[in-house]
Amino acid sequence: MAFLVLGRRVWLGIALGALLVNAPISSSPAAAAATAAGNTIAPFVAAELLRRVGFRREIDRLRDAIAIVFLAALSSMLISATVGAGTLLLSGAIPAGDFPGAWAVWWTGDAMGVLVVAPFLLSLLSFRGPSKGSWKRRAEAAGLFVLLTLATLAVVRTHLHLLFLVLPLLGWAAWRFQQRGAAPGALLVAGIATWAAARGLGPFEGGTLFARMLTLQAFNATVAFASFVFAALVSERMRARQSLELAAAGLETRVRERTAALSTANERLTREIGVRREVEGKLRERERQLAEAQQVALFGSWEWLIPEDRVTWSDEMYRIHGHEPQAFPLDLARAVEQVVEDDLERIRRNTEAALRSGGNHDIPTIEYRIVRSDLAERVLVGKARLMVGPTGEPLRMVGTVQDITDDRQAEREHRIAATLQRSLLPDRLPEIPGVTLAARYVPATTGLEIGGDWYDVLQLPNGHVGVGIGDVAGHGLPAASTMGQLRMALRAYAMEEESPARVVIRLHQLVQKLPISEMATLVYLVFDPDSGSVTYANAGHPPPLAIPAEGDPSYLQEGLAPPLGAAPAPDLYTESVFQLVNGSTLLLFTDGLVERRGVSLREGLERLRNEARAVGPELDLLCDHLLGSFLGKDASDDVALIALRPIAFVGEPLRLRVAAEPRALAPMRHTLRRWLRSVDADPEETYEIVLACGEACANAIQHPYGVGDGVVEIDLDLVGGEVRVTVRDVGTWRVPARRDGGRGLTLMRGFMDEVDVETGSGGTVVRMRRRLRAPAR
């Protein structure tokens, strides 16, 4: 046992142990030494034999069980039995006749020790470490051992030969717990049997010592052998099953891993195929795009192989020249045969110069014209590069050609539209007595197109002021020309119709008749400086904004109707009246001011309402402020805005500059009346002073049918309850014409307290005074 566990080197310890055990019971020291030697050699031989056959201490194989029974117990113990019994015989401890009996007792004792005790001790080693058994299993083990003890005690106490009854219980222990059950079980049974045999109980009653020992040994050997073999078999089968399961599990894992690897590989492959397909698709797409791009850009490419004088053109090159793609083969002469004579000469010179100069280099860009077979002339821009061989000989020339005919056309149209646009907007606002005005037009900066925003300010015969602002959708020449037509039509209708709704209706009817495809919106309003009322009509345009000197601005949003030409019935265009309080400003604008991508028109209008709040007295500053805060660097739409504010007379002198033409007189009279009312002149005085001023101006004005572009300045001032009038013109004083029968001066003198006419080289000045009845407040 110790040899098995600790190895050969422990022989000395074993020998000493055996000597100490044998010394007191031996007849002489020599006999004790001989017995100890036998007792040491026997287990040493047993351990060596077991080691040789590859014995495993767990005794979990059939061969281990057989080895321990036959090699260790039965064979090796022959040595100790023979040596021991021999020593007893030789030392005279036993008579010769007792030798077989002593030998048998010795042999069976040692063999039983090996069979019963050694496996048990070995099995104890396998108990080391934490117990893995469950409660059930422990209960089963305990129950089993109690049962085994009781059964063994029962069979050794009866005279019946029933010792074999314990075998099923041992089989149970071996089956359920292998060597851990079999070895202690065998030890227990053997122990009890030995105890019974020593006492001569039950089956061991009677007979010789040899016969009892033989029976006991046979029984113990059977018990041990059966237990070990059975336990080993069970262990072996369990191990086999485990390794089988392990192998199966391993196989399963490997299959799973392999499957996963395969599916990964498969996915990668699928992906690669997809990618490759995509790349191929992209490549084909690129080729198609290149061809399309050439077609869209009217962009062709060519190559000239110089030594063999062969020219190849891209498809688009053929199309630019008015041919089917690849319609015919080309050489240089054929390639340039459509070029206009003068330009061909330039191309020849360029080419020759390029060939002469040698080396790889770019040839200067050239613009030239070709005539197609349908006689259409196209303007082309060509770029080329020369490639030479190793010795500098010209090999080939490659180049591109772009058809820029449409661009040239577009540039021309753009110039015309820009000119038209400029000519259509008032270059300066008219000076209208009683109102101040400011206007701005900002063209779109992104894109070179001309917009269709416009505005106009009209002095109406009845002293009212007409203000129109409009937007023709679309850009370029068509929009600009539509806008021009609308603006002129507005001027004409505004002179004839007092009602803004009527003016808008007539514009609507005009638009319906004109071939105008663009949408046109418009706000037209008439401001009456006398009453401060604003009458307005709106055809689909952003509403005008009234900005009071203090408080919240508000939109004039009544009567909104569809854009011009879009209303199903003209009576949809109506007008509304808004009362402009003193100091208020009226702002008209186009949607380019407030409309931004991603911002609703409503939000834009709300923002404008906030930005316009509490404007200063300077309308120009208001306009600049609004443009500054609403327009970024890139205005995508053009913007027009116009601001109007009535001039409030508060005892200020009146300064008027009016055109020296008859139609300027009526509006001037309106302004004069307003001013005179403000200084508390009564209606009669007002009429008479206005009449005197009118007569003075009429003298300054050129003949109604002549050409007049002069200016008349009229100043009115109230000094000490007296109205002082100065009318100044820069023309020459005309002798009162027959048209008034010379009554003008008569009337002036008749109604004014004092009239003084002073004619100089620079013009004529008429000074008049009239004292008012009511003192000025």
Added chain:
Amino acid sequence: MNDLARVQVEEDSGRCILRIQGEIDISNAREVLSTIQASVPNGAQAIFVDLTETTYLDSSGVHLLVMLADRLRVRRQELSLVVPSGGPIRALLEVAGVPKVIPMRDHLDAE
């Protein structure tokens, strides 16, 4: 016809009444004159120009009336003016000496 003034013509048993609404100045006097001349039928003996609704009249308007009176006189037609007294037009016509040339009355029906 004109943005400043409007002329309404009314015929009534040998009388022709021309109502002038609005303003007359050098910009439209000649036009108003030709309108009136074209509107006056040859058969009417008494021609009344009603200035009740006229809001402004200057020397060119006065000249117009005097010329009209002259031309009608040649056709043996008599021109009278209807001008409310106390109004600014009446004052103006008086200052210009018109009443000496053209008979004037306050109302159309008054003598």
